[in-house]
Amino acid sequence: MCYWGWRFPYFYNGGFWGMPLMMLLNGIFWIIVIIAIIYAVRYFFKEKRYSNKEDLLNTLKRRLVNGETLEEFEKLKKNLDL
Structure with a gap:
């Protein structure tokens, strides 16, 4: 008889699965x-x-104060639907 005997398909006492x-x-x-x-x-x-x-x-206004032109401000404001 082999070592595993009839319990061959069982792994770690957890059954086949x-x-x-x-x-x-x-x-x-x-x-x-x-x-x-x-x-x-x-x-x-x-x-x-x-x-x-x-x-x-407020971010656009800060950018305007920091040196952007009024045209850029208006264009961004229009694009963002503000």
Whole structure:
């Protein structure tokens, strides 16, 4: 009789599906970890998005004060629908 005897298809006392199930769960775990890292990196390195039109208008006014021409200011204001 061989070493495994009648228990050959069983892996680590988890039945036949013990090892494949653990491999699947391990793969799912690492996929979740990688997705979480991607979201964390994107969250911390995203550009600031303006929440309202007042912030955009204030930024345009600051650029006008810093030396942009009135034509550039009006063109940007028109493009942003302010």
